[in-house]
Amino acid sequence: MSFYTSLSGLQASQTDMSTISHNLANVSTTGFKKSRVEFSDVIASSISTDPRKMVGSGVIVKSTQQQFKNGNLQGTTNALDLAVMGEGFFTVKTTGASDSIAYTRNGAFSVDSSRNVVDGQGSYLMVYPVDGDGNVTATGADGLTNLQLQQTSGTPVATQDVGTAINVSSTSTVKTVAFDRTDTTTYNNSVATRIYDANGNPMTMTSYYVRTKVPNATVSPPVESTWQVHTYIGDQLMEPATGGNPATITFNSTGAIASTSTGSAGAPLAPLAFKPFIPLSGAAEQTISLSLANSTQLSSAFAVNSKSQDGVAVGQLSGVTVNPEGLIQASFSNGDIVPLGKVALAKFSTPTGLRQIGNSYWSATGLSGSATMGSASADGFGSLMSGQIEGSNVDITEELVNLIAAQRNFQANSKALDTANQVSQTIIQIRN
Secondary structure, three states: HHHHHHHHHHHHHHHHHHHHHHHHHOOOOOOOOOOEEEEEEEOOOOOOOOOOOOOEEEEEEEEEEEEOOOOEOOOOOOEEEEEEEOOOOOEEEEEOOOEEEEEEOOOOOOEOOOEEEEOOOOEEEEEOOOOOOEEEEEOHHHOEEEOOOOOOOOOOEOEEEEEEEEEEEEOOOOOOOOOOOOHHHOOEEEEHHHHHHHOOOOOEEEEEEEEEEOOEEEOOOOOOOOEEEEEEEOOOOOOOOOOOEEEEEEOOOOEEEEEOOOOOOOOOOOOEEEEOOHHHHHOEEEEEEEEEOOOOEEOOOOOOEEEEEEOOOOEEEEEEEEEOOOOOEEEEEEOOOEEEEEEEEEEEHHHHHHHEEEEEEEEEEOOOOEEEEEEEEOOOOOEEEEEEEEEOOOOOOHHHHHHHHHHHHHHHHHHHHHHHHHHHHHHHHHHH
């Protein structure tokens, strides 16, 4: 009988050492939770057995309990690296022949080629859908959806009106040579403005200012200060709708604009209107005008006081943020900030009953109970930290001490087995 008692001790110690070794092997595994072996003694007894004369029959492994205390946090530069501070598991949808829901504490997420947010195994991070204000629109397990980052935001609008308020210097010289946009000596000043076609593609509108006349009040009629405006969009020359090419503007003696070549008797300061053109990108035909309202001709140096245009570009994805409540927001190059979803967390009445299925995943069992779904920082769930991942909760020092103790236990049971063997040999030799 003592053989089997010692054997049970050897088997229990071996299980303990295997568990400790598994813990040590995963000391650097993100989101890993260590386990602890719990033992129970074996007693064979009946109601007629004198409790003072009972002898045990060894030991069994009662359970291998997972320890779900938080691991240490490790900072990263990835906003999609997430850590749960407190209770809760990330919910992921695995890929493969059977798409199933799994739970993990490994929050190292990234974006795949289809712009889905996935973990290292390619499983999709599950979130709750939200409206434009970030309010959850569906709850529970049936409301879960995978998170996909949209690449663009906004509706493009073609530029129609460009406004530029400039000051051209009254001391500028008159240019007497033919205008050539590639030769800076043939014009006085230039202003470039970014505009957009109907598809939201950017273009550059450049206006070149060439002084052609200086004021002369001694002649009749008096000569006003006159400037030519040569306007290009990309390499396309814009032709004024009226008044000839190039467009012209005149300034009076106070330095204010007196008229424009596309103006009329009733509206002498009308914007410079150009004929329709087709952008080089192939977008739809569009018309554009240049307003020089509030422009001046003073003795100070040339300056651009303000620029504006009414086109709208399509915003390109420029960044992603996750707040402590798990709301994921995407920011775009046009200034849009769009809520994409809210990270779904799961918790269990008995997390130690979860089944480990590898890759830092757990699945629900009858022992753990079904998952209770929710969001971070609500209903007992922990908060989320962006740019952090949770490391293993294995303490190397503690595990090494436990390993030494398990080794001692194994050696002691081995000695007990050897002693039982020697006793048996002695008994057998009595007959000889």
